[in-house]
Amino acid sequence: PDSARARAEALRAELLHHNYRYYVLDDPEIPDDAYDRLLRELQALEAEYPELVGPDSPTQRVGAEPLAAFAEVEHRLPMLSLDNAKSAEELAAFTVRVGRALGREAVDFVAEPKLDGLAINLTYEDGVLSRAATRGDGRRGEDVTAQVRTVRSVPLRLRGADWPRLLEVRGEIVLPTAGFARLNARMRESGQRTFANPRNAAAGSLRQLDPAVTATRPLAFVCYGFGAVEGGPACATQYEMLQALRDWGLPLSPQLERVRGLDGCDAYQRRIGALREQLPYDIDGVVFKVDALADQQALGFVARAPRWAIAFKYPAQEALTR
Numbered sequence: 001p002d003s004a005r006a007r008a009e010a011l012r013a014e015l016l017h018h019n020y021r022y023y024v025l026d027d028p029e030i031p032d033d034a035y036d037r038l039l040r041e042l043q044a045l046e047a048e049y050p051e052l053v054g055p056d057s058p059t060q061r062v063g064a065e066p067l068a069a070f071a072e073v074e075h076r077l078p079m080l081s082l083d084n085a086k087s088a089e090e091l092a093a094f095t096v097r098v099g100r101a102l103g104r105e106a107v108d109f110v111a112e113p114k115l116d117g118l119a120i121n122l123t124y125e126d127g128v129l130s131r132a133a134t135r136g137d138g139r140r141g142e143d144v145t146a147q148v149r150t151v152r153s154v155p156l157r158l159r160g161a162d163w164p165r166l167l168e169v170r171g172e173i174v175l176p177t178a179g180f181a182r183l184n185a186r187m188r189e190s191g192q193r194t195f196a197n198p199r200n201a202a203a204g205s206l207r208q209l210d211p212a213v214t215a216t217r218p219l220a221f222v223c224y225g226f227g228a229v230e231g232g233p234a235c236a237t238q239y240e241m242l243q244a245l246r247d248w249g250l251p252l253s254p255q256l257e258r259v260r261g262l263d264g265c266d267a268y269q270r271r272i273g274a275l276r277e278q279l280p281y282d283i284d285g286v287v288f289k290v291d292a293l294a295d296q297q298a299l300g301f302v303a304r305a306p307r308w309a310i311a312f313k314y315p316a317q318e319a320l321t322r
């Protein structure tokens with residue numbers, strides 16, 4: 001029945017838009033009960049015409065039956081790790097090393113907070129989320145697609161139209177501090193072991209074989225980069241690529257900035273260091289990446305850590321403040 005198909009497609013597009021407004025922009029256009037009414041209408045249509053159900057249907061966020069174990073999958077491009085700088089001097093040495101290798105004075109960097117969560121790799125094929133995997137050893141990780149589909153800030157389908165036919169998105173799954181406190185209270189009430197910190201809670205919530213359990217955890221996703229890309233617009237810089245990811249509906253860090261040279265990096269790490277306690281989730285540092293993609297290629301990486309990026313780490317937070 002074409003009218004049912006058309007209505008289902010219209011509902012899917014509308015629900016995808018409102019999900020984006022609420023969970024990615026934190027700026028809903030309609031009240032929750034209006035969203036629920038649309039979702040229930042789609043659920044009824046899909047129940048009557050099961051052939052209308054697609055992988056990008058918002059009714060399928062908590063869909064899969066629990067598997068007996070996690071499958072292992074290979075990332076199309078390895079997920080690199082990050083070298084650390086633990087002092088202003090080491091950060092200076094990084095920017096000097098990069099400037100010297102590129103034969104340039106002031107190099108532009110993309111700067112953003114380093115979230116203390118679980119790194120994951122999302123694969124979008126023809127704009128639809130087809131797979132999600134943990135970082136694992138960088139080459140192979142665990143298939144957590146069913147679990148990641150329950151995270152509302154991960155779009156099941158990309159927005160806009162000029163996205164690549166194949167796109168790997170890398171980012172961090174976190175459990176925001178407020179949600180972490182609520183979760184531990186719930187665990188205590190039900191006599192279960194509490195989590196030591198939000199990072200363990202995020203990992204424990206994702207590596208749940210039953211996606212229905214993951215769906216009860218208030219996880220969030222913030223993306224920070226990309227892996228394999230086939231097709232789509234040509235980007236010359238990391239910043240342009242991140243803006244494209246934002247246009248396609250992926251959540252980026254609100255503190256994402258472009259900074260210039262050592263002074264720019266140092267001012268940024270001080271600013272975020274002063275903000276750290278106010279951020280809605282734990283961070284363990286800030287990350288600086290050379291902005292020009294050609295420069296990233298020229299610098300390459302050593303072992304698995306790029307020469308073109310550094311994580312500036314803060315001292316561990318007082319464990320007792322939690």
Ligand SMILES: Cc1c[n+]2nc(N)[nH]c2nc1OC(C)C
Pocket residue numbers: 079080081082112113114115119224225287289306309
């Ligand atoms: C491992 C990693 C972790 N993080 N976290 C952020 N924010 N960016 C970022 N980039 C990473 O790696 C790229 C430099 C490849």
